[in-house]
Amino acid sequence: MPTNEIRIPKQKRSIEKKDAIIVASYELFCEKGYYKTNTAEIAKAANVSTGIVYNYFHDKHDILKEVIGLYISRLESEFRTTLSRQIQKEDLHNLVKELLDALITSHTMNVSAHNEFMALALLDPEIQNYFVAFEARLLAQIKELLISAEFSSCFLEEKLRIAFGIIEQLCHDYIQQIIDEAQLSRSKIVAVQAITSLIEMDVEPEIK
Structure with a gap:
């Protein structure tokens, strides 16, 4: 079971960091595939530390759910x-x-x-x-x-x-x-x- 406490971003800078992680993940999952992408690569692409990634997400699957949400919102548009x-x-x-x-x-x-x-x-x-x-x-x-x-x-x-x-x-x-x-x-x-x-x-x- 994940033990890290997840933060819900409220300030603009925090929201932007979380959004950057989701967008970077979207691009990496498309380029390399979900299973071949790790959180360190996501953090680097989003220009944040790995620790910041785990501030907002339990694990990579947690990120995937947000990425799917982004993809579907683009479909719906x-x-x-x-x-x-x-x-x-x-x-x-x-x-x-x-x-x-x-x-x-x-x-x-x-x-x-x-x-x-x-x-x-x-x-x-x-x-x-x-x-x-x-x-x-x-x-x-x-x-x-x-x-x-x-x-x-x-x-x-x-x-x-x-x-x-x-x-x-x-x-x-x-x-x-x-x-x-x-x-x-x-x-x-x-x-x-x-x-x-x-x-x-x-x-x-x-x-x-």
């Missing part, structure tokens, strides 16, 4: 503009296209970060929960936006999860270079039409 406005039913095609483009951008803005953090999520349930919560928040916002535009709420959550799966697969195929730019452009057209049709589809609950 990609959707803020699109999800902060009201839409009409006839805007659905453009909304889906905007969300698709935003998801592709969020995957490609730092491919090394995406690959490293997704690999860690497969091994660490606590880290995986960060991404599960991010997906849940994103889909809940999209659902609320669609309901406000008077789309049926029936099976809407299930439709959005299927749609998200389609887009995730497309994004992964692209960043793993399974498909090229031309194939991505064609796939985006198919995905937008498929997801638009899926959301507009009437689904009747089975009566048992």
Whole structure:
């Protein structure tokens, strides 16, 4: 069990030091990988002593959680503009296209970060929960936006999860270079039409 007493920074200088540690860690984890980075390297990159690192974090895993939080906040910023406005039913095609483009951008803005953090999520349930919560928040916002535009709420959550799966697969195929730019452009057209049709589809609950 960690025994160091963690300080919560309140003054500007202390907050800046903690933020510097998180940013330095983010960059090192992307460059070298989480497991190949040690706290001494983090301290040097952040221009603080190793002791200062342990003033704010129990251990490297504690830092990782803050780094994942930073990464997810950057992901969420990609959707803020699109999800902060009201839409009409006839805007659905453009909304889906905007969300698709935003998801592709969020995957490609730092491919090394995406690959490293997704690999860690497969091994660490606590880290995986960060991404599960991010997906849940994103889909809940999209659902609320669609309901406000008077789309049926029936099976809407299930439709959005299927749609998200389609887009995730497309994004992964692209960043793993399974498909090229031309194939991505064609796939985006198919995905937008498929997801638009899926959301507009009437689904009747089975009566048992």
